Amino acid sequence: xxxxxxxINWSAIxxxxxxxxxxxxxxxxxxxxxxxxxxxxPYLSLLGIAFALLLCISLWGKSAYAFNRMVVLDNYALFFKxxxxxxxxxxxxxxxxxxxxxxxxxxxxxxxxxxxxxxxxFMASAADLIIVFLGLETFSLAIYVLAGFFRxxxxxxxxxxxxxxxxxxxxxxxxxxxxxxYGATGTTNLKGIYEFVSKAPALTDPLLxxxxxxxxxxxxxxxxxxxxxxxxxxxxxxxPTSITAFMSVGPKAAGFAAFLRVFLYALSPLxxxxxxxxxxxxxxxxxxxxxxxxxxxxxxxxLAYSSIAHAGYILVAMVAADELGTASVLYYMLAYAxxxxxxxxxxxxxxxxxxENVNISDYSGMAAKYxxxxxxxxxxxxxxxxxxxxxxxxxxxxxxxAAVKAGYIGLAIIGVLxxxxxxxxxxxxxxxxxxxxxxxxxxxxxxSPAMVIALIIAVFGTLQIGIxxxxxxxxxxxxxxxLM
Amino acid sequence: xxxxxxxxxxxAILFSVGVVGFLLRRNIIVIFMxxxxxxxxxxxxxxxxxxxxxxxxxxxxxxxxxxxxxxxAVVGLAIIMAMYRVKETVNADEMNLMKW
Numbered sequence: 001x002x003x004x005x006x007x008i009n010w011s012a013i014x015x016x017x018x019x020x021x022x023x024x025x026x027x028x029x030x031x032x033x034x035x036x037x038x039x040x041x042p043y044l045s046l047l048g049i050a051f052a053l054l055l056c057i058s059l060w061g062k063s064a065y066a067f068n069r070m071v072v073l074d075n076y077a078l079f080f081k082x083x084x085x086x087x088x089x090x091x092x093x094x095x096x097x098x099x100x101x102x103x104x105x106x107x108x109x110x111x112x113x114x115x116x117x118x119x120x121x122f123m124a125s126a127a128d129l130i131i132v133f134l135g136l137e138t139f140s141l142a143i144y145v146l147a148g149f150f151r152x153x154x155x156x157x158x159x160x161x162x163x164x165x166x167x168x169x170x171x172x173x174x175x176x177x178x179x180x181x182y183g184a185t186g187t188t189n190l191k192g193i194y195e196f197v198s199k200a201p202a203l204t205d206p207l208l209x210x211x212x213x214x215x216x217x218x219x220x221x222x223x224x225x226x227x228x229x230x231x232x233x234x235x236x237x238x239x240p241t242s243i244t245a246f247m248s249v250g251p252k253a254a255g256f257a258a259f260l261r262v263f264l265y266a267l268s269p270l271x272x273x274x275x276x277x278x279x280x281x282x283x284x285x286x287x288x289x290x291x292x293x294x295x296x297x298x299x300x301x302x303l304a305y306s307s308i309a310h311a312g313y314i315l316v317a318m319v320a321a322d323e324l325g326t327a328s329v330l331y332y333m334l335a336y337a338x339x340x341x342x343x344x345x346x347x348x349x350x351x352x353x354x355x356e357n358v359n360i361s362d363y364s365g366m367a368a369k370y371x372x373x374x375x376x377x378x379x380x381x382x383x384x385x386x387x388x389x390x391x392x393x394x395x396x397x398x399x400x401x402a403a404v405k406a407g408y409i410g411l412a413i414i415g416v417l418x419x420x421x422x423x424x425x426x427x428x429x430x431x432x433x434x435x436x437x438x439x440x441x442x443x444x445x446x447x448s449p450a451m452v453i454a455l456i457i458a459v460f461g462t463l464q465i466g467i468x469x470x471x472x473x474x475x476x477x478x479x480x481x482x483l484m
Numbered sequence: 485x486x487x488x489x490x491x492x493x494x495x496a497i498l499f500s501v502g503v504v505g506f507l508l509r510r511n512i513i514v515i516f517m518x519x520x521x522x523x524x525x526x527x528x529x530x531x532x533x534x535x536x537x538x539x540x541x542x543x544x545x546x547x548x549x550x551x552x553x554x555x556x557a558v559v560g561l562a563i564i565m566a567m568y569r570v571k572e573t574v575n576a577d578e579m580n581l582m583k584w
Contacts, residue, residue: 158571160563162579164563172519174504182542
């Protein structure tokens with residue numbers, strides 16, 4: 001028997017390896033180390049993230065396959081990996097004081113966040129549906145646990161349970177879709193699927209079409225697109241706020257990373273079959289997200305619906321599917337990471353044990369007492385609403401101009417109208433902060449240095465990406481060459 | 485020899501039973517079992533395709549799915565346990581702290 005040893009190429013998964021090893025060491029440390037040494041765990045995890053980030057930057061521009069064409073290293077994967085690492089780092093920075101205040105200062109929290117990041121990174125660099133599935137499950141399992149991390153709080157555990165049941169349900173659909181695509185094409189390799197599908201363009205194999213539909217269900221769930229969004233508001237409201245922040249960016253970006261690679265690359269010859277489905281999903285997602293967000297009183301729920309709406313904008317860019325459209329998905333994801341994490345950072349800072357301040361009315365009069373914090377929150381709200389000169393504005397501009405350029409003028413008009421609608425509920429918070437008198441006495445805020453650093457990074461990112469957009473758009477354009 | 489389509493029909497039936505069970509049953513443990521049934525329906529489809537396409541990929545995929553399903557069972561049962569400690573129920577209708 002002829003045994004071929006596959007090429008391994010460890011360096012291609014350097015960032016993932018770094019994070020995995022860091023996570024395993026920290027897991028051990030959180031068990032055996034003394035309580036004082038355990039306080040170093042968040043800082044050690046930041047060290048691991050920084051090292052992985054450096055590796056990602058040093059790998060930029062290289063392209064290679066690893067593990068017998070299971071994993072691919074290209075700029076597209078690296079761009080998403082950098083987004084995941086920034087998200088993870090900001091989440092860790094925002095969590096340190098929050099966990100202490102809530103009395104859940106356990107090392108596993110950081111270990112699970114790191115493992116979730118590893119799963120997301122594998123999902124972005126998947127060259128085979130097996131890796132898409134494994135990456136998805138790796139980060140999902142970690143986040144199911146993290147959502148219920150405040151395990152004595154009924155809301156937290158309920159959100160964890162809801163996320164787990166619906167997440168596992170959607171995994172079933174994804175897996176069945178993969179099985180049918182495997183049956184139709186005879187391979188799970190994305191390149192193999194692309195070659196098979198492009199050879200027979202007028203293909204009407206029902207197995208392939210049903211499989212494709214099931215994949216849309218599976219990915220649609222992870223990126224929280226309507227009608228697979230039911231879990232989002234409940235899970236976002238109940239989970240620890242730092243995990244809500246992580247969840248609103250990480251899994252969404254990972255979902256889109258794999259969604260784009262599977263649909264815009266492997267299944268691109270079938271574009272006429274799936275593009276109208278995404279068109280409908282984009283319209284539903286944007287409209288429902290924005291309309292329902294207006295009625296929300298809880299700020300975490302409002303941001304949950306806003307995150308649904310943002311998934312809709314990204315779907316618009318996916319429908320456009322040309323160079324600008326795909327690049328604007330990457331650009332928007334980067335901008336969204338900074339602005340959304342920043343907004344959640346302010347919510348974490350403003351709330352505390354016993355006085356959570358999660359209602360929008362709690363923000364009234366905040367500017368008089370904390371002018372700087374209110375200004376920071378206002379920047380994130382302007383960016384989420386898409387007001388220049390922030391990153392959110394440029395992102396939406398790229399997305400809608402890509403849609404117009406690709407001939408989807410109706411879709412672009414619906415998108416712009418939705419964006420106008422969203423200004424109402426984002427600016428309502430700003431109005432509350434600046435133009436109302438406070439309803440109650442605010443307790444003194446003591447921001448931790450880590451939180452201050454996280455907010456500075458988020459503000460800087462939001463403004464920097466918005467003021468010099470062409471640089472980041474060029475990086476995004478370099479990244480998508482692998483898909484074209 | 486049993487034909488490929490009979491395997492696929494069986495797997496589709498199992499999958500549908502899983503979906504219907506997930507949507508209709510109210511006991512969280514039974515809902516979880518329905519999810520496992522969906523995963524196993526996919527496994528059956530994988531193995532059947534693998535046999536008839538004469539390729540090993542599908543069978544390898546099944547090993548990964550089984551490992552992931554085991555991990556999922558661990559996490560899922562732990563979450564259900566934690567929830568039972570707080571609320572003393574496994575009825576899905578009583579998961580109603582948050583609604584829109």
